[in-house]
Amino acid sequence: MIDISRYDSTFENKWCPGCGNFGILQAMKHALSSLTIPPEKVLIVSGIGQAGKTPHFIRCNMFHGLHGRALPVATGAKVANHDLTVLVSSGDGDCYGEGGNHFIHAIRRNPNITLLVHNNQVYGLTKGQASPTSSIGMITKLQPHGVHQTPFNPILVALSLGATFVARGFSGKIQQLSQLIQQGIQHRGFSIIDICQPCVSFNSINTYPWYQKRIYELDEATHNRSDLKHAMELATEWEERIPLGIIYQSQRPAFEDTIDALKTLPLVKQETQVDQLRTIMNNEHKRN
Amino acid sequence: MGIDISIQIGGEAGQGIQTVGQLLSLVCQKAGLYVFAINDYESRVRGGESFLQLRIADRPIDAPYHRLHLLIALDRKAYDLHKSELDDGGLVMIDTEIGVEGDSVFTLPINALAKQAGGLITANTVAASACIGLLGGPLTLLNEVLEDLFGKKEKSVMDKNLMAASLGFKAVQLAKFQWAFSWQEKEPKGIMLDGAQSIALGALASDCRFAAFYPMSPATAIMSYLVSYGQKGLPVVVEQVEDEIAAVNMAIGASFAGVRSMTATSGGGFCLMTEGLGLAAISETPLVIVNAQRPGPATGMATRTAQADLLFAIYASQDEFPRFIFAPGTINEAYDTMQKAFLLSEKYQVPSIVLVDHFFNTSLYIADKPFQVPDRIERFYVTDQEISNPASYLRFQVTPDGISPRALPCNGDALVLVTGNEHSEDGHNSEAIDVRIAMADKRMKKIAAMTKEMKPPESYYGDAEMLLLGWGSSKGAIREAVDILRKYGMDAGCLHFVDIWPFPAQIVADMLKKKKRIVMVEGNMTAQLGRIIKEQTGIAYTHTLLKYDGRPFYPQKIVDQFMQ
Numbered sequence: 001m002i003d004i005s006r007y008d009s010t011f012e013n014k015w016c017p018g019c020g021n022f023g024i025l026q027a028m029k030h031a032l033s034s035l036t037i038p039p040e041k042v043l044i045v046s047g048i049g050q051a052g053k054t055p056h057f058i059r060c061n062m063f064h065g066l067h068g069r070a071l072p073v074a075t076g077a078k079v080a081n082h083d084l085t086v087l088v089s090s091g092d093g094d095c096y097g098e099g100g101n102h103f104i105h106a107i108r109r110n111p112n113i114t115l116l117v118h119n120n121q122v123y124g125l126t127k128g129q130a131s132p133t134s135s136i137g138m139i140t141k142l143q144p145h146g147v148h149q150t151p152f153n154p155i156l157v158a159l160s161l162g163a164t165f166v167a168r169g170f171s172g173k174i175q176q177l178s179q180l181i182q183q184g185i186q187h188r189g190f191s192i193i194d195i196c197q198p199c200v201s202f203n204s205i206n207t208y209p210w211y212q213k214r215i216y217e218l219d220e221a222t223h224n225r226s227d228l229k230h231a232m233e234l235a236t237e238w239e240e241r242i243p244l245g246i247i248y249q250s251q252r253p254a255f256e257d258t259i260d261a262l263k264t265l266p267l268v269k270q271e272t273q274v275d276q277l278r279t280i281m282n283n284e285h286k287r288n
Numbered sequence: 289m290g291i292d293i294s295i296q297i298g299g300e301a302g303q304g305i306q307t308v309g310q311l312l313s314l315v316c317q318k319a320g321l322y323v324f325a326i327n328d329y330e331s332r333v334r335g336g337e338s339f340l341q342l343r344i345a346d347r348p349i350d351a352p353y354h355r356l357h358l359l360i361a362l363d364r365k366a367y368d369l370h371k372s373e374l375d376d377g378g379l380v381m382i383d384t385e386i387g388v389e390g391d392s393v394f395t396l397p398i399n400a401l402a403k404q405a406g407g408l409i410t411a412n413t414v415a416a417s418a419c420i421g422l423l424g425g426p427l428t429l430l431n432e433v434l435e436d437l438f439g440k441k442e443k444s445v446m447d448k449n450l451m452a453a454s455l456g457f458k459a460v461q462l463a464k465f466q467w468a469f470s471w472q473e474k475e476p477k478g479i480m481l482d483g484a485q486s487i488a489l490g491a492l493a494s495d496c497r498f499a500a501f502y503p504m505s506p507a508t509a510i511m512s513y514l515v516s517y518g519q520k521g522l523p524v525v526v527e528q529v530e531d532e533i534a535a536v537n538m539a540i541g542a543s544f545a546g547v548r549s550m551t552a553t554s555g556g557g558f559c560l561m562t563e564g565l566g567l568a569a570i571s572e573t574p575l576v577i578v579n580a581q582r583p584g585p586a587t588g589m590a591t592r593t594a595q596a597d598l599l600f601a602i603y604a605s606q607d608e609f610p611r612f613i614f615a616p617g618t619i620n621e622a623y624d625t626m627q628k629a630f631l632l633s634e635k636y637q638v639p640s641i642v643l644v645d646h647f648f649n650t651s652l653y654i655a656d657k658p659f660q661v662p663d664r665i666e667r668f669y670v671t672d673q674e675i676s677n678p679a680s681y682l683r684f685q686v687t688p689d690g691i692s693p694r695a696l697p698c699n700g701d702a703l704v705l706v707t708g709n710e711h712s713e714d715g716h717n718s719e720a721i722d723v724r725i726a727m728a729d730k731r732m733k734k735i736a737a738m739t740k741e742m743k744p745p746e747s748y749y750g751d752a753e754m755l756l757l758g759w760g761s762s763k764g765a766i767r768e769a770v771d772i773l774r775k776y777g778m779d780a781g782c783l784h785f786v787d788i789w790p791f792p793a794q795i796v797a798d799m800l801k802k803k804k805r806i807v808m809v810e811g812n813m814t815a816q817l818g819r820i821i822k823e824q825t826g827i828a829y830t831h832t833l834l835k836y837d838g839r840p841f842y843p844q845k846i847v848d849q850f851m852q
């Protein structure tokens with residue numbers, strides 16, 4: 001354990017009191033301290049939104065980038081220095097809307113990073129428009145007749161694309177969420193944790209009581225994480241019951257493991273190959 | 289007049305135009321001649337009419353010739369399309385089977401000879417060796433080239449090609465070609481490569497370690513060179529990603545973590561990168577973007593050339609921020625410019641944009657200066673030892689020159705906090721008035737020193753009363769146009785811009801003072817560089833020679849237009 005206060009940021013927190021993000025923040029600190037990963041070894045990348053502000057509120061390295069673009073930045077940083085533990089804090093709009101293409105392709109690429117989606121089913125920062133995960137019928141100022149699109153199902157999409165670690169957490173269950181984050185970090189490959197996060201200001205449907213009524217924890221002893229079919233069934237549970245835990249986990253080489261140039265030292269630590277470069281330039285001479 | 293011969297190989301895509309062109313250019317290069325070739329093709333993989341136009345000379349050339357001395361027509365269509373481009377006394381070499389006749393037609397049973405040599409596959413070798421024969425060249429050089437190319441393959445492949453070469457060569461023994469010349473044994477003048485390759489090699493010589501891209505002509509070739517060099521034991525990772533937005537952001541992420549990074553694209557992809565460009569700017573993360581231009585708007589013409597993204601490169605942004613823009617004109621300039629782009633991007637923590645184009649990327653050049661690799665790559669970041677108190681490290685510390693000491697994440701105790709939101713010195717978001725002004729000023733302050741890094745435009749007869757002004761890949765054509773104009777007795781010169789932004793206004797103003805004629809020669813419709821010059825120096829150009837047909841500049845055509 002590292003003293004958890006080492007992750008405390010002195011920057012003023014800007015979230016609404018009661019926001020689900022506080023629970024996620026707490027779980028992140030707990031997970032990092034439990035795994036004894038010191039702040040200087042951690043990089044938290046985020047996009048734009050309330051979720052995107054997370055790295056300001058935890059003392060680690062931070063790259064707070066563009067709306068929707070956290071995953072590419074995180075992947076680039078991880079390739080450059082695979083000694084970094086890279087976490088991504090993203091929102092449902094950030095990750096499943098603006099950055100949806102990167103979500104899809106990060107799954108295919110399987111970089112060794114951990115994605116936390118603060119899924120409040122609404123655009124918090126921009127004051128309450130519908131998000132890709134908003135329920136059908138949700139009324140907002142900008143959707144006065146109610147949302148008519150089918151909600152994006154991140155778990156099912158992830159499973160269908162061959163994701164290697166798919167989990168769901170709840171910001172109100174900090175202990176369990178910390179466990180999920182720890183297992184996500186320890187998973188070799190892309191770990192996705194979709195986190196149910198009540199937004200107390202703009203989402204009056206998916207509230208703490210709404211979630212409390214539906215959530216249940218998958219039984220670690222009986223749930224077979226490698227059963228894709230069953231995972232897909234679990235992924236479709238929502239309106240009545242919401243499963244929490246690691247829904248699916250499998251192994252295939254992480255992105256960095258497939259790259260020869262990364263077999264030894266991190267890219268950033270390797271020596272410049274001046275001699276090899278000269279050989280290449282000279283061979284160009286000869287070959288022609 | 290020395291040697292200056294223009295040979296075109298025309299036919300359908302997939303017919304072996306490239307192979308004939310490669311054999312000929314390699315032979316000429318071995319013979320110590322200068323070669324230059326353009327590739328002209330449609331955006332399709334098979335069929336369509338393409339050509340490779342090779343120019344051979346005994347002096348450096350970086351532009352195509354507007355007429356043909358020899359047309360190697362691999363099909364009837366090539367003959368029909370291009371016979372009118374023949375110079376007086378020029379020849380068409382064409383297979384007897386195609387059945388074309390005429391004064392300037394030289395028929396040769398190319399396919400029949402190839403079959404005799406062992407298979408139709410050797411037809412390209414027959415054509416190339418007949419061409420060498422017409423030029424009065426030695427068969428031995430072609431045999432050496434074949435040895436280089438096929439020596440490692442099965443012996444039968446080699447034997448068939450040697451046979452084909454000898455048959456093709458013999459078949460033209462009695463033919464007369466007006467431009468035949470006496471070949472001397474000389475050392476090669478330099479390596480032969482295309483523009484895209486020089487960009488890739490320049491990136492590697494800058495210790496670029498990460499490149500992300502989404503395929504788009506004519507930028508993709510840069511990445512394929514990087515991929516193949518990366519397999520030669522260099523610490524380089526090249527990743528094809530889902531879109532250009534991912535490409536630019538991934539490159540920024542890698543650069544943030546400490547490795548030199550780049551991406552390459554064309555106009556449409558560069559549009560998608562614009563928000564990322566702003567992110568690099570406000571997060572002060574070094575980044576090199578190559579924009580290999582093609583005509584637009586939108587998809588435009590995928591396999592044609594243009595110089596019409598200059599203003600966009602200068603002004604593409606949210607809000608305002610400094611950047612470097614370069615537009616190399618020759619193969620050696622491109623190699624050097626890439627190194628400068630990487631170095632300065634890192635030194636000033638601003639994005640560098642390198643503008644090339646389809647013509648440059650796909651043309652074949654001889655680099656007459658060797659590609660040097662520096663002993664040590666100068667880097668611009670700080671470690672804990674150089675930071676007085678790593679625990680309170682400020683990534684965006686306000687400094688007199690606007691450059692804040694840049695630490696890398698996970699490289700000591702200093703935590704690196706970066707955001708694309710406006711921020712205070714510690715990297716946390718801030719919208720306070722004084723912070724905003726201090727940060728915007730800090731970023732802009734770099735421009736003074738950045739401008740000093742800009743080398744003045746290269747002057748060629750810069751004292752002349754009439755100056756042609758250009759930038760990027762048209763350099764060779766414009767210089768040659770000046771040579772021709774001077775031969776006509778005109779007092780003409782030119783200025784060629786590689787370092788374009790921040791614009792070296794004072795120097796340029798001095799160079800343009802009291803000129804009778806300032807002629808903008810640009811591959812766009814509105815004289816974009818001319819407009820920048822006017823904006824920055826107050827000096828207005830007097831004439832324009834603009835080209836937006838998607839085709840390259842030809843020296844003589846510049847002259848002809850100029851005379852009008």
Ligand SMILES: Cc1ncc(C[n+]2csc(CCOP(=O)(O)OP(=O)(O)O)c2C)c(N)n1
Nearest residue numbers: 048049050051067091092093094123124125
């Ligand atoms: C390119 C771009 N488009 C739009 C925005 C405006 N914007 C900022 S955050 C956001 C949505 C945030 O929603 P979500 O990702 O769910 O995060 P939350 O605030 O709910 O945590 C939008 C639309 C932006 N910053 N950049």
Ligand code: SF4
Nearest residue numbers: 016019050124199200
């Ligand atoms: S708006 Fe919603 S998501 Fe944003 S801080 Fe407030 S409660 Fe949290």
Ligand SMILES: [Mg+2]
Nearest residue numbers: 091092120122
């Ligand atoms: Mg949201």
